[in-house]
Amino acid sequence: MKPQAVIFDLDGVVTDTAHLHFLAWQRIARDIGIDIDEKINEQLKGISRSESLRRILAHGRAEARVDEAQRLQLCERKNALYVESLAQLNPDSILPGIAGLLTALRAQGIRTGLASVSLNAPRILAALNLTAQFDFCADAAKVARSKPDPAIFIAACEGLGVKPEQCIGIEDAQAGIDAINACGMASVGIGEQLSGADLRLASTADLSWARLETFWLTHHSVAV
Ligand code: BG6
Ligand code: MG
Numbered sequence: 001m002k003p004q005a006v007i008f009d010l011d012g013v014v015t016d017t018a019h020l021h022f023l024a025w026q027r028i029a030r031d032i033g034i035d036i037d038e039k040i041n042e043q044l045k046g047i048s049r050s051e052s053l054r055r056i057l058a059h060g061r062a063e064a065r066v067d068e069a070q071r072l073q074l075c076e077r078k079n080a081l082y083v084e085s086l087a088q089l090n091p092d093s094i095l096p097g098i099a100g101l102l103t104a105l106r107a108q109g110i111r112t113g114l115a116s117v118s119l120n121a122p123r124i125l126a127a128l129n130l131t132a133q134f135d136f137c138a139d140a141a142k143v144a145r146s147k148p149d150p151a152i153f154i155a156a157c158e159g160l161g162v163k164p165e166q167c168i169g170i171e172d173a174q175a176g177i178d179a180i181n182a183c184g185m186a187s188v189g190i191g192e193q194l195s196g197a198d199l200r201l202a203s204t205a206d207l208s209w210a211r212l213e214t215f216w217l218t219h220h221s222v223a224v
Contacts, residue, residue, distance in 0.1 A: 022044075086120065
């Protein structure tokens with residue numbers, strides 16, 4: 001028995017854009033007198049743009065002095081910086097193991113989906129030349145709540161026409177693992193620090209269809 005679909009997070013799983021998000025936020029935060037480090041960035045993974053700003057403002061105890069209009073402006077400026085930095089992405093920026101896994105899944109007749117809360121996801125897939133490798137890319141603009149809410153994963157399952165219990169989700173963020181678990185998918189975590197993942201791997205280089213198939217068979221026999 002195989003899963004019907006494998007649903008991927010984008011940032012940190014398909015390509016490493018987390019650092020580009022960080023550099024853009026760091027410049028914006030510095031302009032308003034807030035220092036952020038990689039530890040804060042960890043808490044922004046899988047979190048929407050506006051919620052990321054809210055967390056940065058809370059970290060700098062600056063929530064009260066930045067109104068809604070200014071927040072929108074800061075988000076726009078952050079995105080402009082981020083989009084500028086995306087120009088450096090190309091197919092070589094795909095993380096190890098991902099291209100091979102996508103090809104193998106499709107050869108197995110297993111559907112592939114993307115569940116990213118990034119509004120830039122289609123642009124990033126195009127830069128990586130991966131658009132055609134995904135059967136469905138959930139539209140972050142149509143999902144109001146970011147991870148750990150499972151909404152984006154449920155949207156991906158609906159778009160693929162599959163049930164969450166028949167799917168594997170792959171994530172590098174704690175909020176993402178929590179979202180996958182909340183909708184009943186089997187969760188694969190990339191990174192040693194994640195808790196609650198059904199399978200935890202050190203890096204995307206450890207991903208392969210053979211590894212996922214063994215995991216699925218074991219997970220399923222435990223689940224039923
Ligand atoms: C997620 C990232 O994939 O997308 C977050 O992990 C980011 O860090 C979020 O804030 C939203 O991205 P964007 O491109 O819409 O600003
Ligand atoms: Mg991620």
